Amino acid sequence: MATYCKFETALEIFVGKWKPVILLRLFSNGTMRFSELQRALPGITKKMLTQQLRELEYHDIIHREVYRQVPPKVEYSITAYGQRMAPLLQTMNDWGMAHLAHLNELYGEAQSTEPVERN
Amino acid sequence: MATYCKFETALEIFVGKWKPVILLRLFSNGTMRFSELQRALPGITKKMLTQQLRELEYHDIIHREVYRQVPPKVEYSITAYGQRMAPLLQTMNDWGMAHLAHLNELYGEAQSTEPVERN
DNA sequence: CGGGATCCTCGTGGATACTG
DNA sequence: CAGTATCCACGAGGATCCCG
Numbered sequence: 001m002a003t004y005c006k007f008e009t010a011l012e013i014f015v016g017k018w019k020p021v022i023l024l025r026l027f028s029n030g031t032m033r034f035s036e037l038q039r040a041l042p043g044i045t046k047k048m049l050t051q052q053l054r055e056l057e058y059h060d061i062i063h064r065e066v067y068r069q070v071p072p073k074v075e076y077s078i079t080a081y082g083q084r085m086a087p088l089l090q091t092m093n094d095w096g097m098a099h100l101a102h103l104n105e106l107y108g109e110a111q112s113t114e115p116v117e118r119n
Numbered sequence: 120m121a122t123y124c125k126f127e128t129a130l131e132i133f134v135g136k137w138k139p140v141i142l143l144r145l146f147s148n149g150t151m152r153f154s155e156l157q158r159a160l161p162g163i164t165k166k167m168l169t170q171q172l173r174e175l176e177y178h179d180i181i182h183r184e185v186y187r188q189v190p191p192k193v194e195y196s197i198t199a200y201g202q203r204m205a206p207l208l209q210t211m212n213d214w215g216m217a218h219l220a221h222l223n224e225l226y227g228e229a230q231s232t233e234p235v236e237r238n
Numbered sequence: 239c240g241g242g243a244t245c246c247t248c249g250t251g252g253a254t255a256c257t258g
Numbered sequence: 259c260a261g262t263a264t265c266c267a268c269g270a271g272g273a274t275c276c277c278g
Binding site: 016017018043045047048051070072 | 274
């Protein structure tokens, strides 16, 4: 009965429009500065970037290193604990890829992941 | 570079306030009628239940079987393809459980999964 | 440079009523 | 019973300005 009941917890980590991309950048680029992240994520505002980073930091997924200097410098990186969720991300990624292929089989090429809208 | 770039696709399947619980019920209970689902999910409206079910159906995760009779009867179940995502759900569930334990270590007991609010 | 504080928009999801 | 159709509330996320 209790199986699957906590996988929503995992979801809470990833929900948020920018968290997946942020994680992607940090996982592939390693340590990044605030401004680097902002430039790497076209369209994101400072507010959102800050907010999403703080939430990930709270969950011990990323580390925030502040250098006390002028002008300020803050670097973000994946924590050791955060590294341990790489397999999960990989599994989800693999499933996502396979699912896109499955959707292609069902509905043909050039299909988005969303159902077609109808008025 | 392309790694993790499609795990957002996996997320799209689960986002939506009720999809996780719906999947949970269908996975554990097998076939269920519309009204059964509604009763099993306290607080859900027919509109939302219908909408989330349709989206899952589009993705070939669940099957919708309509019995042409009066009064109508519609049964929902996990498709064969849908069954194949059980391992993924299990993996996410396991990670979620472990993560809750990790948060407990960090912040102590009786903590929610969300950062404390401050005014 | 790396934010915080405000205000505002817009889409998700809820409430309610109607229907084949 | 299993929906659909409308209307509406609210909160995530965006725009803008200010600050150490």
